[in-house]
Amino acid sequence: MIAEGSYVLLLCLLILSISTVAIGQNAPFIGLNEEGEGIFTKSHPYDTSNYGVLQLNNGLARTPQMGWNSWNFFACNINESVIKETADAMISTGLAALGYTYINIDDCWSAFLRNLKGDLVPDHKDFPSGIQALADYMHENGLKLGLYSDAGALTCQLRPGSLFHEIKDANLFASWGIDYLKYDNCFNLGIDPQKRYPPMRDALNSTGRTIFYSLCEWGEEDPALWARPVGNSWRTTDDIIDSWESMTTIADLNDKWAAYAGPGGWNDPDMLEVGNGGMTKQEYRAHFSIWALMKAPLLIGCDVRNMTSDTLEILSNEEVISVNQDQLGVQGRKLFSEGKDGCSQVWGGPLSENRVVIALWNRCSITVIITAKWDILGLKPSSSFTVRDIWKHEYLPDVFYESMEAEVESHNCKLYILTSLESKAVN
């Protein structure tokens, strides 16, 4: 056991040292460790030791993917009309123009049996025009089409899975013009995911079509540790449910893997529930804030044909989206908590151009004042910043040294961008 373990470790170290040299340009955050450089202290908490290392490198996911997925709202109740109407609504609401361009069909698009040639076939009742027609529709409208399959014998809803059919299915997806594959984990026959997920990566690559590869392994075998050369994103947790409890639990689980995310490959704490009705406006604002800060995929999960103005306001907050899409690509993380069960929390992360994002997240049942001290943010105490509240879209009147604080109502999350006053170019 011990011998085997150290063998693997040795191998990993070897691969790691080779690839660090090969893709060193992916690591812009290194260097902020240097004493006297930048706004961060030498002992800042943003471990990026695995940043940019061993990513899939198919050219995609330089920033987290954005779009929509059918599952959270529609589950199996999908058809080509609802997918097209959703695409139309993504455009008419302005969401597509903000970057939400992947329209992803989840489980239930396929018939229960392969055809005589062994190919997957779309359910003829719900998708009578076929998947290629939908892909064409998306492309004509400046959008992209995502599809779903499973690294097992069957999908979770009992359609045929792609395990042992990887090449055939990847070729079919590419021939239809698919841009994205979500690859699930049901009926996996107990086979190690590290044996089941790479064959589809290779099959997709061999098609010659660039296809975003989203691993949905539910975080069971710690995919952050092995999925970076395999996929463009990997689920770190079980499915999200439209509740405060599920959302907060998942945020904490995903936080653990922050050091492993970076341009090319992201931790995926599952799709957004904003707009589905199970949380309050404050809770949905917190959900969106933390997903943006954690560099999570922003995949809308509600019925965009019928959103409230609150839902649209949250999802289309450009300043929050810009935190998620920041080119530095360092996952923000939980930095401090206090109070009952640590319910009074400070999350934060570095952004490009000497900026920092801070979330003051009140998970307590009463209004609290939350203080973010520069030392817990890894900032030099002498650094001074202007502060912009990106939910209110306004600058705070003062310049801030050493710390900032704010009163936050129960379950709300305030989100700020700090810009250094000494930002005379560091990176």
Ligand SMILES: *[C@@H]1O[C@H](CO)[C@@H](O)[C@H](O)[C@H]1NC(C)=O
């Ligand atoms: C398509 O799906 C939507 C959403 O579930 C449903 O409202 C609609 O009736 C369906 N249309 C057809 C033709 O089945």
Ligand SMILES: *[C@@H]1O[C@H](CO)[C@@H](O)[C@H](O)[C@H]1NC(C)=O
């Ligand atoms: C296939 O993989 C190679 C090596 O990682 C990469 O350079 C290339 O862009 C990939 N091609 C596609 C179509 O994904």
Ligand SMILES: *[C@@H]1O[C@H](CO)[C@@H](O)[C@H](O)[C@H]1NC(C)=O
């Ligand atoms: C639109 O959403 C509201 C809830 O926000 C719901 O009551 C209503 O039934 C929905 N309408 C349609 C056509 O789905």
